[in-house]
Structures are given as C-alpha cells and as structure tokens.
Amino acid sequence: MTSAETGYNFAYLDEDSKRLIRRALLKAVAVPGYQVPFAGREMPMPYGWGTGGIQVTAALIGPDDVLKVIDQGSDDTTNAVSIRAFFSKTAGVATTTVTGEASIIQTRHRIPERPLKPGQIMVYQVPIPEPLRWLEPGETETRVLHALGEYGLMYVKLYEDISRHGRIATSYDYPVEVFGRYIMSPSPIPRFDNPKLDRSPALHLFGAGREKRIYAVPPYSPVRSLDFEDYPFAVQRWPEVCAICGASDSYLDEVVLDDGGRRLFVCSDSDYCAGRAGKGSPPQ
Amino acid sequence: MTERPGLAPGFEDYGLSSQRVFRLALGCLSRPCRALDFEAREGRPAWPLPPVAAALALTLLDSATPVWLSPSWRKAGDWLRFHRGCPVGGQAEKAAFILAASPAELPPLASLNQGSDRYPDSSATVIVASVLPLDGRRPWLAEGPGLDGPVIFEGHGLEAGFLDQWRGNRAAYPRGVDIFLAGEKHLAGLPRSVSLADFSGGDSRCM
Amino acid sequence: MYVAVKGGAKAIEAAHRLMAKRRRGNPELPGISLDQIREQLGLAVDRVMAEGSLYSPELAALAVKQARGDLVEAIFLLRAARATFPRFGYCLPVDTGTMRVERRISATWKDLPGGQLLGPTFDYTHRLLDYSLMEEKEPAGRDGPAEIKGPGMKSPEMKRPKALKALLGEGLMEAEEDDGREPGDITRQPVDFPVDRAGRLQNLARSDEGFTLALAYSTQRGFGSVHPFVAELRQGTLSVEFTPEELGFPVTLGEIDLTECETVNQFKGGGGQPPTFTRGYGLAFGHNERKALAMAIVDRALRAEELGEEIKGPAQNQEFVFSHSDNVEAAGFVSHIKLPHYVDFQAELSMLRQMRKAANDDQR
Numbered sequence: 001m002t003s004a005e006t007g008y009n010f011a012y013l014d015e016d017s018k019r020l021i022r023r024a025l026l027k028a029v030a031v032p033g034y035q036v037p038f039a040g041r042e043m044p045m046p047y048g049w050g051t052g053g054i055q056v057t058a059a060l061i062g063p064d065d066v067l068k069v070i071d072q073g074s075d076d077t078t079n080a081v082s083i084r085a086f087f088s089k090t091a092g093v094a095t096t097t098v099t100g101e102a103s104i105i106q107t108r109h110r111i112p113e114r115p116l117k118p119g120q121i122m123v124y125q126v127p128i129p130e131p132l133r134w135l136e137p138g139e140t141e142t143r144v145l146h147a148l149g150e151y152g153l154m155y156v157k158l159y160e161d162i163s164r165h166g167r168i169a170t171s172y173d174y175p176v177e178v179f180g181r182y183i184m185s186p187s188p189i190p191r192f193d194n195p196k197l198d199r200s201p202a203l204h205l206f207g208a209g210r211e212k213r214i215y216a217v218p219p220y221s222p223v224r225s226l227d228f229e230d231y232p233f234a235v236q237r238w239p240e241v242c243a244i245c246g247a248s249d250s251y252l253d254e255v256v257l258d259d260g261g262r263r264l265f266v267c268s269d270s271d272y273c274a275g276r277a278g279k280g281s282p283p284q
Numbered sequence: 285m286t287e288r289p290g291l292a293p294g295f296e297d298y299g300l301s302s303q304r305v306f307r308l309a310l311g312c313l314s315r316p317c318r319a320l321d322f323e324a325r326e327g328r329p330a331w332p333l334p335p336v337a338a339a340l341a342l343t344l345l346d347s348a349t350p351v352w353l354s355p356s357w358r359k360a361g362d363w364l365r366f367h368r369g370c371p372v373g374g375q376a377e378k379a380a381f382i383l384a385a386s387p388a389e390l391p392p393l394a395s396l397n398q399g400s401d402r403y404p405d406s407s408a409t410v411i412v413a414s415v416l417p418l419d420g421r422r423p424w425l426a427e428g429p430g431l432d433g434p435v436i437f438e439g440h441g442l443e444a445g446f447l448d449q450w451r452g453n454r455a456a457y458p459r460g461v462d463i464f465l466a467g468e469k470h471l472a473g474l475p476r477s478v479s480l481a482d483f484s485g486g487d488s489r490c491m
Numbered sequence: 492m493y494v495a496v497k498g499g500a501k502a503i504e505a506a507h508r509l510m511a512k513r514r515r516g517n518p519e520l521p522g523i524s525l526d527q528i529r530e531q532l533g534l535a536v537d538r539v540m541a542e543g544s545l546y547s548p549e550l551a552a553l554a555v556k557q558a559r560g561d562l563v564e565a566i567f568l569l570r571a572a573r574a575t576f577p578r579f580g581y582c583l584p585v586d587t588g589t590m591r592v593e594r595r596i597s598a599t600w601k602d603l604p605g606g607q608l609l610g611p612t613f614d615y616t617h618r619l620l621d622y623s624l625m626e627e628k629e630p631a632g633r634d635g636p637a638e639i640k641g642p643g644m645k646s647p648e649m650k651r652p653k654a655l656k657a658l659l660g661e662g663l664m665e666a667e668e669d670d671g672r673e674p675g676d677i678t679r680q681p682v683d684f685p686v687d688r689a690g691r692l693q694n695l696a697r698s699d700e701g702f703t704l705a706l707a708y709s710t711q712r713g714f715g716s717v718h719p720f721v722a723e724l725r726q727g728t729l730s731v732e733f734t735p736e737e738l739g740f741p742v743t744l745g746e747i748d749l750t751e752c753e754t755v756n757q758f759k760g761g762g763g764q765p766p767t768f769t770r771g772y773g774l775a776f777g778h779n780e781r782k783a784l785a786m787a788i789v790d791r792a793l794r795a796e797e798l799g800e801e802i803k804g805p806a807q808n809q810e811f812v813f814s815h816s817d818n819v820e821a822a823g824f825v826s827h828i829k830l831p832h833y834v835d836f837q838a839e840l841s842m843l844r845q846m847r848k849a850a851n852d853d854q855r
Contacts, residue, residue, distance in 0.1 A: 010299050014575055019346055022306045026344075027405035029313045030462040030475035032429045036405040037681030042570040047820045048827025060310075062303040072834045079830050081499035109834045118315075127827065138810055140684045147401035165846055171838035179429050179477060181458060190838040201432070203314045210820045212681060218314040218477075221429040236841050253833050254840065268834055348679075403683070 011058040011091040017041050021059035021214065025205060028216035033178030034146070035129050040212040050083055051209030053106050053125035060104060060121065060205075061087065066094045068102035073110035073251065073268035080108075097271050109172075111193040113250045113272040116202035118219065124187040126208040129215065131175040131185040151183050154226065162231055171236070177224045178217055186223075192235045192251045197223040240265040245276035290362025292330040294342055301326045305343040309464065312473030317426040317437040319416055319470035332360040337383060337411050337466040344409070345370040345381060352379035354389035382461075384412040387442050393449045396461050404458040407476075414440035414465035414472070428478035436483060440465040440472055450480050514559050528552040537748070537777025538562055542818065543569030544678070544697045545576075546747050546776050563699075567819045583732045583741055587751045587774075588653050592727035597654045599720045599755060605651025610726065612780070654723035655753055655770065664755070664768045684810050691793055691809060695786045696774060698816035704781060706806040707788035714804025717792045719754035719771060726750040726778055750775050752783040756791050761799045769798065 009015065024038040043051040061067065067087055071080040075097040083106060084095050096102050099112040106123040116122065132142045135153050145153065154175060161169045168174075174191040178184045186194060187206060197204060197217060204217040217223060227233035241248045243264040250272055252265040267273035295301035304326060311320055327335030338360075345351060345368040353361055353372060360383075361372040376382060376391045384390040390412055399407030422439030424447065439446075442465075453460040453476055460476035515522065529536055529552040539551040543566045550572065554565035594610025597603055609615075658664035674689035682690070695703060710717040728748055732741040752773040760766035771791030773783035788806075795807040805811045815821060 008575060010303075012575070014577070015299060015302065016346065016578075017574075019302070019344065020348065022310075023344060023349070023409075024405070025310060026313055026409070026462070027407075029310065029430075030477060031404050031458045032477060034404060034458060037403075037683070039679050039681050042567075042574040042819060044571045046567070046826060047823030048825075049823060049830065051823070060303075060307065062300070062307065072831050076499050077831055078499040078503055082503055085500065085503075108830075109832070127824070139814070140810060143402050166849060167846070169842065169846070171842040172835040188832075188835050190834055192838070199432075203310075210824055216314075218430040220432045236838060238841070251834065252837070254837055268837075 008090055011061050011087065012044070013041065013055065013058040017055075018059045021055055024214045025056065025059065025216065028205070028214050029203070029218050031182075032217055032221050033176075033182030033184040033215060035208075035213040035215045038212055038214055040209050043209065045082070045086070047210035048127060049079060050106070050108060050125040052207030052211075052214070053108070053123045053209075054083060054086070054207075055209055056123045056205050056207035056214065057087065057104060057106050058091075060123070061091055061093055063091075063093065065103045066096050066101055068096050068099065068105045068271075069107075070105065070110060070112070070269075070271075071108040072253075073112070074270040076270060098275075099271050109188050109190075110251070110268060111189055111196045113247075113267070113269045114275075116196075116200055118201040120202040122202055122204045124189075124204065124206045126185065126187045126206045126211075126213070128173075129185055129206065129208040129211050129213040131173075131183050146182060149181065151177075154183060158226060159228070162228070168227070168231065168233075174233075175226050177226060179221050183226070184215060184217075184223075190236065190251060191225065191233075194223075194225045194233070195235065199223075238265060242267045242273060242276075245273045247273065247276055290332075290366050292332060292363055293328055294367040295326065295339075296328070298342075301339065302343040305339045308471055309340060309343070309473070312464065312471050313462065313475050314430050314473075316428065316430045316473050316475055316478045317435055319440070319465075319467060319472045322467075322469050322471055324469070332363050333357060333383070334413060334466065334468065336469070336471050337413055340411055340464060340466060340471070341381070341383060342367060347371070349380040350374050350378060351381045351383060352376040352391075354382075354384040354386075356385035356389060357383055379408055382408055382410045382412075384410065386413055387446065393453050393461055398456055398459040398461065401459065404460070407459060408461045410461055410463040411466055412463060414442070414467050416440055416467045416470055423483040425481045425483040426478050427481075428475075430475070431478070437480065440467065447480055447482060450474075454479050514557070523556060525549060525552040525556065528555050534778060535560070535562055535565075537775075537779050538700060538782070539565045539569055541776040541779050541782060542566040542697050542699065543573065545569050545573040563818050563822050567822070570819050580733065580736075582744065583734065585729050585731060585749070587725065587729065587749065589650055590725060590727040590729050590749065590751075592651055592725050594727070595651055595723070595725040597721070597723045599722045600654065600657070603654050603657065611778075651725070653753070655755070658722075658755075658768060662767075665758075665770065667770075682813065684813075685796070686809060686813055688790075688794070688797075691813065692772065692774075692786075692790060694813050694816055695789055698786070698812075699818035699821065700779075700782045700785070702816055702818070702821075703785040703789055706792070706812065707785035709804055710788060710792045710806045715792050715795065715802070715807040717756060717771070717788055717806070719756045719788060719791060721784065722753045722755045722770070724750070724752045724780065724784065726780065748777050750777065750779045750783040752780075752787040754784075754787040754791060758798060764798075769794070 021038055024036045028036045040055060043054055045051055045054065069080045069084040071077040074080065087093055088095055099114045104121045104123060108125040130142050132145060132154060135157055136142050158168050172190045173185055173188040174194055176184050176186050176194060176197065186197060199220050199222060201219050203219055206215045225233040238252050240252065242250060242252060244266050247267055250267045250269055253268045254263055254265055256263050304323065308320055308322060322336045326339045331338040341364060345364060347369040350371040351364060364370055365372050377395055377397060382396060397408040399405060424437045424439055425434050426437040427434040457476055462476050463474040465472040465474065529548050532555065535555050536548050536551045539554055539562055540546055543551060551569055554568040558564035558568060592608060594612060595608045597607065655664055659666060677690050677693045728746050730746055731744045733744050734741045754771040755768045758767050758769040771787035773786030773790065775782045789812065792806040793809050793812060795802050802808060
C-alpha cells in the first residue's frame with residue numbers, strides 16, 4: 001500500500017509504527033484518561049505542530065474515511081491546510097470541511113460547535129499531555145500521583161486561584177476528571193468546549209507527539225471539569241453575537257478593526273458559521 | 285488447511301486489511317459488549333486460526349508482543365512466528381496477548397499480566413473464541429465507558445463463573461486485562477472499565 | 492466588513508516557492524554539489540549525521556543543502572527520513588580498540604602504548620581569518636607532508652590499545668562490566684525513568700551539541716562537580732559488521748568514521764566501594780570532538796545517583812537532560828508558538844477583562 005506519488009507508505013507511517021500506535025490506542029480506550037506511553041516517531045512536521053495528532057490519524061485512517069482538519073476551529077488556518085494536504089497526498093482520502101460529513105476530525109484547540117455523532121472520531125493535537133506538569137515538572141513524580149489517584153495538588157492550585165482571584169483563573173486546557181478516576185488535560189481547548197466532552201457520543205483520541213503519550217475518552221464517558229461546590233465550573237459567555245451569522249451560542253474570536261480599538265466578534269468554528277450564514281462550505 | 289500451516293499466507297494487503305481490522309477492534313473496545321460484523325473479505329481459508337481471531341492477531345502482534353496460545357491453538361504458533369515474528373510459547377503470566385480457543389481454555393484472569401499502577405497499559409490483552417447466543421442464555425448487565433447507560437450483554441459463550449473473575453478484574457481497575465471476544469463472523473470487546481452484573485435474577489446492581 | 496482569512500493553501504505554496512528561490516541564491520553562480528558539501532563542509536555533515544542518528548554522508552549533505560546550511564533544520568530532515576527507513580536488524584557492537592585512528596590523544600599520559608597522534612585538529616591553530624581562502628583558487632604550498640614521523644609517532648595504520656587499560660590492570664579504574672542484558676532502544680520503546688546508562692548514552696549521542704556542551708560546562712563550573720581528565724580521545728575509521736539471519740556469520744557492511752572520548756574522574760568511594768577512578772563515555776559519528784567530549788562529561792555527571800553523589804546541578808538530573816536534549820523536539824516545541832493561538836488568547840483576554848472588571852467593582 002505504497003503511495004505512488006510520494007514513495008511513502010499509505011498515510012506516511014510504516015506499518016510497524018502504526019501497529020505500536022494502534023496497540024497504545026486500544027489500551028488508551030480501555031483506561032479512559034490514562035496517558036499511554038508510546039515510542040513516537042519523528043514526523044515530517046515539527047514537534048509541537050501536531051505530530052501526535054498526525055500519528056494517531058495516520059494509524060486510524062483508511063481509504064473509506066472522510067477527514068476534516070481544524071486549527072482554532074477553522075478549516076482554513078495554515079496549519080490545518082497543511083495537515084489536510086499531507087493526508088490527501090499520502091493517503092489519498094476524501095476531505096471535508098463539514099463537521100457532519102467527517103468520520104475523523106483532527107483538531108487543534110477546538111471542538112466543533114455542531115454536536116458530534118456516534119461513530120465519529122475526534123483526534124486532538126496535544127502539546128503537554130500532563131495536567132499536573134505545571135505543578136510538578138518531574139515525570140517520575142507525576143506518574144506516581146496518577147497511580148495513586150493523588151490529586152490534592154491540583155485542587156490546592158485551583159483553590160489558590162479562587163483565594164487570589166475570586167475565581168479559577170484557567171481559561172483553556174482546563175483540567176477534567178474522566179470516568180471518576182484520572183485527571184486529564186483536554187488539550188488547550190477553551191473551557192467553553194469542556195462540556196462537549198461529557199458523555200459525548202463520539203470517540204475522543206489525544207496524541208502528544210513530542211511527549212510521546214496517547215490517551216482517550218470513549219463515547220458516553222463521564223468527563224467532569226474540576227470545580228468546588230461553592231465555585232462551580234462555568235464557561236465563557238460573550239455579550240456580543242457573531243458579526244457574520246449572528247450566533248449567540250458559539251465561541252467567538254475577537255477581530256481588531258482599526259487603531260481606534262473598534263472590534264467585532266466572529267465564530268471561531270468556520271463551518272458552523274458558514275452553515276448558519278447559509279453559505280454552506282462545500283466538501284473539497 | 286495447507287500441509288504446512290506455518291507457511292499459510294497472511295493478509296493479501298497488510299496495510300489495508302490491518303487498518304480495517306484495527307478500526308473494528310477500536311470500535312469494539314470503545315462501544316463494548318456489542319458484536320460488530322467482521323468483513324469476510326479480510327479472511328483467508330488456509331489460516332490455522334478462525335478468521336476473526338487470526339485477523340486480529342495479524343493486525344496487532346509483532347516482535348514486541350509475546351503471545352500465549354491455548355492448547356487447541358498451539359498449532360498456529362509457527363504461522364504467527366512466520367508472519368509477525370512474535371515470541372510464542374512463553375508463560376501465560378508474561379504474555380502481552382493471550383489467544384484462547386474457548387473460554388474453557390482461558391487461564392484465570394487474575395493469573396495474567398495485570399499491568400502496574402504506574403503503567404496499567406502494560407497488561408495483557410485476551411483474544412478468546414466465542415459464540416454469539418441469540419437466545420439470551422446468559423443475560424448480564426454491562427455498564428461503563430462506551431455505553432450509553434446499562435445494556436444487556438449475552439455473554440458470548442463465557443462461563444457463568446466468569447462473572448466472579450470479571451468482578452475481580454474490575455476491582456483492580458485501572459489495572460486489569462482487556463478482552464476481545466472473537467466469534468465466527470463477529471467481534472466484541474470487553475475492556476476492563478466495564479462492569480458486569482447478573483441480570484437473570486432481576487438483580488440490576490452493577491459493581 | 493470583516494472577511495474571514497482564507498487562502499492558507501495559496502500562501503503556503505507561495506512560501507515554498509520563495510524558499511526554493513532563496514535556497515538557490517543568485518542563479519548566475521554555480522549551484523553547490525553534494526560532493527562539495529561532503530568534502531568541504533565535512534564537519535557540518537558529521538554533526539548532521541550524529542544528531543540525525545543516521546550514518547549517511549550523502550543524505551546528510553543533501554539535508555545541509557536543502558536546509559540552506561541551517562544544521563538544526565538539516566538534522567530534522569535526516570531524522571524524519573530515518574524514521575521511515577525499514578530496519579533489518581542490529582549490527583554487531585564495534586570494538587573501538589580496533590579503530591584505524593587518524594587522531595588519538597591522551598591528556599593523562601605523556602606517552603602511552605600506541606603513542607599520541609595529533610591528527611587534523613583546530614586545537615593549535617591561531618584563530619586568524621585566513622584571507623587567502625577568499626580567493627577561489629586554493630593558494631599553493633598546502634600540500635606538504637601531513638605525516639610527521641618522529642619519536643613516539645607511530646604509523647596511523649597501527650592499532651592502538653585503549654589508554655585506560657593501564658589503569659584497569661592496577662585496579663584503580665572501575666571496570667566496565669557487560670551484564671549481558673540487551674540494551675534497550677530509545678527510538679523503539681517508550682521511556683521510563685530512571686533510564687539506564689545505555690539509554691542515556693543513546694540519548695546523548697543524538698543530543699544537541701550546544702545543549703550538551705552547555706551542560707558539560709555547567710558541571711565544570713560547579714553546578715555538579717565534574718572536572719575530568721581526558722584519558723583518551725580518538726577519531727578514525729572502523730568496519731561495521733552484521734550477521735544476517737540466513738547466513739549465520741558476520742559480513743562487513745562498510746566503514747564508518749567515529750569520534751570516541753573517555754574521561755576519568757576521581758571518586759572518593761562510598762556505598763561500599765573503595766576510592767577509585769570512574770569514567771565518562773562519549774561517542775559520535777564522524778569527526779565530532781566537541782560533542783564527544785561534552786557527552787562524556789555529561790554521561791559521568793548523570794551517574795551521580797548510581798555513585799551516591801549529591802545532585803547539585805541540572806546536568807546530574809537525568810529527567811532534565813533526557814527530556815530537553817533533543818533539538819528536533821526542542822526546536823519544534825519552541826517554534827510552535829508561531830502557530831495561531833487566537834482561541835486560547837481570546838479565552839485569556841475575556842478572563843482578564845472579567846477579572847479587571849471585578850477588581851474595579853470591588854474598589855467602588
């Protein structure tokens with residue numbers, strides 16, 4: 001199954017590498033939220049630019065798949081374009097920008113606004129998979145903390161936020177507890193997207209290439225954003241609506257219009273916005 | 285079956301078939317306890333193992349995965365070694381994959397590699413030949429990640445005593461083994477995260 | 492009216508075209524050939540092979556050319572290519588004692604069996620710009636005899652025993668014992684700390700030269716005290732052998748150039764061990780002296796835990812060294828902040844505004 005055009009294997013990765021990633025994915029699904037180490041490969045993109053997600057997608061994808069790639073919610077950002085082109089070239093698969101048409105959605109920093117469906121697979125690009133890393137830099141220690149389920153450190157940090165700022169001052173990559181056991185980084189999605197993970201019908205797979213970790217949230221798994229009874233978790237809201245489609249329920253990007261500080265807000269999810277504005281983005 | 289089963293062919297197109305079989309396996313583990321259809325086109329008549337178990341073994345095994353074969357399937361050792369280069373014939377306790385011809389040939393789950401607290405992913409994966417009863421003979425109630433609320437699980441030929449073993453496996457979570465039930469034309473998954481309870485007596489408690 | 496930014500694909504294509512143009516430079520000048528890079532920028536090629544973890548002067552030269560001389564980029568290119576190459580097996584361990592040396596020095600002995608051989612080195616050059624190299628034609632008079640025969644100077648062809656052998660006999664030097672275990676392979680197995688010495692050496696062998704050099708320097712300045720002696724530094728050529736499954740006996744695959752450094756440190760004893768000399772080890776593809784030397788120092792520093800020494804500096808912390816030494820990983824992650832982060836920045840922005848508002852409301 002070698003691509004004639006590139007001289008590389010289907011979806012670039014060799015079969016040995018795919019197999020070890022596939023075994024890691026199966027274990028990741030069996031232990032939701034637990035970070036499975038794997039011997040990641042150098043990919044032809046830089047570490048930090050989505051190599052973990054790309055390796056997961058390469059291990060998953062087949063000729064029948066339809067791939068959507070987003071970065072910051074948009075199909076048009078340069079890195080999304082680049083990754084989509086990579087899989088078009090090395091796997092020859094169909095691609096789409098329409099959330100509902102995709103069987104695999106690789107993403108950086110967002111979960112689409114349209115509800116996901118059973119059978120869909122989300123693949124997240126993860127820079128720092130360890131939610132405790134900012135509190136404890138050593139992997140030897142954090143691994144023991146996960147083994148013991150000892151997460152007091154994280155709650156202390158969140159509580160310090162509250163005493164200092166009157167709220168939990170984490171706006172993205174907001175830690176979650178999966179299936180009542182592991183604390184997990186949802187990747188740097190805004191906390192706005194966290195509730196979409198809870199009991200989602202889709203399968204969510206997370207790949208960290210440089211840190212060489214894979215983890216998963218199976219469909220319908222309970223995913224709880226960490227909080228306190230008197231300081232419950234809440235998502236961001238905007239007083240504005242999208243200037244293009246008028247949506248009031250979506251995550252908005254702020255666009256600066258001029259030096260005078262005029263600004264407007266538009267949907268970060270380009271497919272959602274185009275769909276609502278009636279333009280509908282055609283499959284590529 | 286050929287004269288020398290060790291030299292029977294593998295997949296016709298390794299890349300394509302292993303991708304399809306992997307996605308089936310991933311679907312089974314992420315939506316446990318339901319049998320998904322195996323595509324007959326992946327199988328080859330000369331295989332020394334039933335097609336679903338054989339395809340799964342070809343897809344997942346290699347030199348990094350020591351395999352233990354139950355007595356009725358020992359004959360497949362040469363074939364697996366030839367195609368996948370996996371170490372065959374060591375102790376069951378140390379194997380990464382356990383291939384059993386029937387639930388009766390399955391070693392006690394607690395005797396298999398359970399993984400460690402730090403690395404629960406290092407535990408064994410079991411592939412056991414199963415049957416798909418449609419008469420609801422063994423109604424168990426399954427609950428856990430991948431399931432949208434409790435579902436009836438018909439056991440796929442697992443023994444009644446399996447329930448106690450599984451309770452032990454579930455209690456060790458996040459350590460524990462994961463099971464693939466490989467039927468004639470179907471595959472189902474039973475990851476360690478799923479709880480099983482006896483449903484026949486109307487007892488719907490889940491542990 | 493704001494229009495969503497489109498056309499990422501076109502911008503990327505244009506960037507690639509611009510880059511190709513820049514790489515070629517002035518088209519009126521002759522293009523540079525891989526042979527020229529390999530022959531005249533050999534140390535660049537050697538560094539790319541060492542940190543790229545692939546012995547191929549040809550592909551390393553190609554990477555240097557394609558990367559426009561950016562060696563970290565060239566290393567990345569070579570690594571990414573290497574990751575897709577099939578593996579036939581592992582070669583037999585090489586015995587550096589059988590190296591055909593081009594250079595071999597010891598700082599611990601004035602003379603030693605096999606003698607000192609200065610070889611090609613920058614060491615005693617005066618770092619004065621040689622303006623005669625500005626001419627396209629090489630100046631005459633550089634083809635005098637490279638071989639100097641004198642007392643203590645043996646023929647380069649002769650095999651030289653390892654310098655540390657002398658100390659081993661006396662029992663003053665810790666012995667390196669082969670425990671018979673198969674070394675792991677950090678490119679094939681996930682890392683689990685603590686990593687054994689074989690794994691650490693594999694990591695250091697491909698580590699960034701600048702990072703390794705700075706770590707070595709830090710230990711010499713007191714952040715973990717390793718001030719070693721260079722027992723031996725040797726550089727030369729070796730055969731690599733491989734035993735194919737179907738033959739059952741080793742065949743020679745070819746020759747490679749290596750630089751090896753062994754350092755000696757005092758160890759005051761402890762943990763049931765008598766005072767003894769301990770060693771650090773460095774090995775790199777090609778002529779890579781600075782790297783091999785720095786690697787040996789860091790290797791020794793990383794043995795602190797094993798030898799019961801107090802951990803005082805980052806060079807002694809194996810998780811710190813192991814996790815940050817790879818320039819492909821480091822360059823990628825540092826540069827990834829060039830990617831758009833609108834979403835996270837927006838999240839921070841709106842939270843900061845809320846917090847400021849809350850603080851203002853409180854003051855009123």
